[in-house]
Amino acid sequence: MQWATTTLAVCGLGAAALATSMLTLGRRLELSQAKHRSLAGHARMARRLAGFVPFYDYDEERFFASDGAPADIADLRRTGFARLSELYKTRFAETISRSAEAAEAISDLQFTGAYRVPFQYRRVVRAHLPLGAFLQSSDGVTVTDLDGNRFYDLTGSYGVNVFGYDFYKGTIERGAARVHELGPVLGAYHPLIIENTRRIKEISGLDEVSFHMSGTEAVMQAVRLARYHTRRSHLVRFCGAYHGWWGDVQPGIGNPLPTHETYTLAEMSEDTLHVLRTRRDIACVLVNPEQGLHPNAPAPTDSSLLDSTRSSHFDKAAYTEWLKRLRQVCSERNIVLIFDEVFVGFRLAPGGAQEYFGVRADLVTYGKTIGGGLPIGVVCGRKDLMKRFRDDRPADICFARGTFNAHPYVMAAMNEFLRLFQTPDVQALYRDLDAVWDGRAQRLNRRLADEGLPVQVANMSALWVVCYTQPSRYNWMLQYYLRAQGVALSWVGTARLIFSLNYTDADFDAVADRFVAAAKAMQQDGWWWHDPATTNRTIRRAIMKEMIAHRLFSRRKH
Numbered sequence: 001m002q003w004a005t006t007t008l009a010v011c012g013l014g015a016a017a018l019a020t021s022m023l024t025l026g027r028r029l030e031l032s033q034a035k036h037r038s039l040a041g042h043a044r045m046a047r048r049l050a051g052f053v054p055f056y057d058y059d060e061e062r063f064f065a066s067d068g069a070p071a072d073i074a075d076l077r078r079t080g081f082a083r084l085s086e087l088y089k090t091r092f093a094e095t096i097s098r099s100a101e102a103a104e105a106i107s108d109l110q111f112t113g114a115y116r117v118p119f120q121y122r123r124v125v126r127a128h129l130p131l132g133a134f135l136q137s138s139d140g141v142t143v144t145d146l147d148g149n150r151f152y153d154l155t156g157s158y159g160v161n162v163f164g165y166d167f168y169k170g171t172i173e174r175g176a177a178r179v180h181e182l183g184p185v186l187g188a189y190h191p192l193i194i195e196n197t198r199r200i201k202e203i204s205g206l207d208e209v210s211f212h213m214s215g216t217e218a219v220m221q222a223v224r225l226a227r228y229h230t231r232r233s234h235l236v237r238f239c240g241a242y243h244g245w246w247g248d249v250q251p252g253i254g255n256p257l258p259t260h261e262t263y264t265l266a267e268m269s270e271d272t273l274h275v276l277r278t279r280r281d282i283a284c285v286l287v288n289p290e291q292g293l294h295p296n297a298p299a300p301t302d303s304s305l306l307d308s309t310r311s312s313h314f315d316k317a318a319y320t321e322w323l324k325r326l327r328q329v330c331s332e333r334n335i336v337l338i339f340d341e342v343f344v345g346f347r348l349a350p351g352g353a354q355e356y357f358g359v360r361a362d363l364v365t366y367g368k369t370i371g372g373g374l375p376i377g378v379v380c381g382r383k384d385l386m387k388r389f390r391d392d393r394p395a396d397i398c399f400a401r402g403t404f405n406a407h408p409y410v411m412a413a414m415n416e417f418l419r420l421f422q423t424p425d426v427q428a429l430y431r432d433l434d435a436v437w438d439g440r441a442q443r444l445n446r447r448l449a450d451e452g453l454p455v456q457v458a459n460m461s462a463l464w465v466v467c468y469t470q471p472s473r474y475n476w477m478l479q480y481y482l483r484a485q486g487v488a489l490s491w492v493g494t495a496r497l498i499f500s501l502n503y504t505d506a507d508f509d510a511v512a513d514r515f516v517a518a519a520k521a522m523q524q525d526g527w528w529w530h531d532p533a534t535t536n537r538t539i540r541r542a543i544m545k546e547m548i549a550h551r552l553f554s555r556r557k558h
C-alpha cells in the first residue's frame with residue numbers, strides 16, 4: 001500500500017514536472033517565434049557570428065573590379081578615383097592634416113575613421129580619400145572646414161540640430177548670461193529649472209521630469225524605473241532599434257558581454273503581441289519611433305553597404321496602428337510603455353512622437369535638441385512610475401543621481417530652447433512639415449529617376465535614408481562624391497541624412513542639385529556598371545565565399 005502511494009506520488013510529481021517543462025518549452029518557442037528572422041533579430045547569434053568574420057582587404061587591382069567589371073570600367077573607376085583623391089588632398093589639405101594628427105590620440109576618431117566603408121575597401125579608401133574631422137564655423141544651414149570650404153550640413157549633429165545652428169548659438173549664449181552669477185554650482189538648482197519642468201510637462205503631457213546628462217542615461221533610468229515599479233526583470237526592445245550604447249539596450253554586436261534581461265523582438269508582429277500578452281517577466285517595452293522608417297532594421301551605415309538591400313519606407317498609418325495595439329497590450333498587462341524620443345522628439349510634431357502618432361506613453365525620454373545645444377537626457381513620466389523610493393520600505397530605493405544632472409548652464413540653454421520652441425513662429429514650422437519634406441523627397445526622386453540614376457531617398461519628415469535601386473558593391477562611394485560636391489555627412493554616410501527645419505526651398509534645391517551632380521559623377525566614373533546577372537543575392541554569396549576562403553586560409557597559417 002505504502003509502495004503504491006509512493007509510486008503514485010512520484011508519478012504525480014513527474015507529471016507535474018513534465019507539464020511545467022512543456023510549458024516552459026512552449027513559452028521559449030513563442031519567444032523564438034517573436035524574433036525577427038534577420039540576424040539583427042538574433043542578438044546572440046549575431047555576436048557569435050561576428051567573431052568569425054575574418055579581416056581581409058582588396059589590393060588596388062581588385063578594389064576597382066571586385067564585382068568582375070571589365071578592364072575598361074575598372075580604368076574608368078581608377079581615373080575617377082584619382083581625380084577625387086587629388087581634389088580631396090588639395091581642397092581639404094589643412095583639415096585632413098590636422099585630423100590625421102589628432103586621430104593618433106583620439107580613439108573615437110580611429111573608430112569612425114575605420115568604419116566608413118566596408119572593411120574590404122578600407123585600406124585603399126583611407127590612403128587616397130582621407131576625411132577631415134574638423135570644422136571652424138557654422139552659419140545658416142552650412143558648416144565650414146579649416147580650409148574655408150562650405151558644406152550644406154546634413155549631419156544634423158546627430159539629431160541635435162532641429163532649428164539651425166544659429167538658433168542654438170543664441171540659446172547657449174543667452175542662457176549662459178542668465179546663469180552667469182551662479183556659475184557652475186552643482187547640487188543646488190538654479191530657479192530656471194522650475195519653468196523648464198513646467199514646459200516639459202506641458203509638451204509631454206506627463207507628471208514629472210528628471211534630468212540626466214545624455215540620452216543613454218535617460219533610457220537607462222527609464223528602464224530602471226520600470227523594473228523597480230513592476231518588479232519584473234526584462235525589457236523588450238525591437239529589432240534594429242537604437243537606444244544608446246548602454247549594455248542592456250545593445251545586446252548584439254558592439255557589446256562585449258551578452259545581455260540576460262533583454263528580449264529583442266520583431267516590430268509590427270502578432271507574435272510579439274502574443275509574447276507581451278502571455279509572459280510575466282516583462283517590465284517595459286522600449287519604442288524608438290524613428291524605426292517607423294525601417295521597422296526591424298537598423299539604419300545600416302555605409303560601412304556595411306556591400307549590396308543594395310538597404311530599404312526604407314515610412315507608412316505612417318501602419319506604424320500608428322502598431323503603436324496603438326502595443327499601447328493596448330501594455331495597458332492590459334501593466335507593462336510600462338516607454339517612448340524613446342531622444343532622436344525624434346521635437347522633430348515630428350510640437351508634442352513629439354506621442355502627438356504625431358496619437359499614442360500616449362507611460363514614460364518618455366528626450367535628449368539631444370532639448371538641451372538647447374548642450375548635453376542632456378530627460379525622463380518624463382507618470383507620477384507613480386517616477387517615484388524612486390517606497391513609503392513603506394525605506395531601504396527599497398531606485399537610485400539615480402549624477403554629478404552634472406541639471407547643470408545650471410544646460411538648464412539655462414534648455415530654458416531658452418523651450419521658450420523659443422513654444423513661440424507661435426516656431427510652432428508654425430510644424431504646420432505643413434510632412435507635406436514640405438515629402439514634396440522635397442519626391443522632387444529629388446523624380447530628378448534622380450529622370451537622369452537614370454540608381455538612387456532614391458526615403459523619408460520620415462526631415463529624416464532621410466538613401467536607398468539604391470540596382471545591385472552594386474560600390475554604393476558607399478556616393479558619400480565621397482557628395483562631400484566633393486560640398487555636402488557634409490556624418491560618419492554613417494548616406495544611411496542617414498538629417499535636415500534641420502530652417503532649410504528653405506532654395507537651400508534644399510541647392511542640396512538637390514549637388515546630390516544629382518554627385519550621383520551623375522559617380523555613374524560617369526563607372527561605379528554603377530552592372531552585370532545583368534548580378535543580384536544582391538549573388539553579391540552576398542560571393543562575399544560569403546571570400547570570407548570562408550580567408551577564414552580557412554588564416555587557420556592554415558596558424
Ligand SMILES: Cc1ncc(COP(=O)(O)O)c(C=O)c1O
Nearest residue numbers: 214215216242243244288342343
Ligand atoms: C533613440 C535614441 N536613444 C538614445 C540615444 C542615446 O543618446 P546619447 O547619444 O545622448 O547618449 C540616441 C542617440 O542617438 C538615440 O537616437
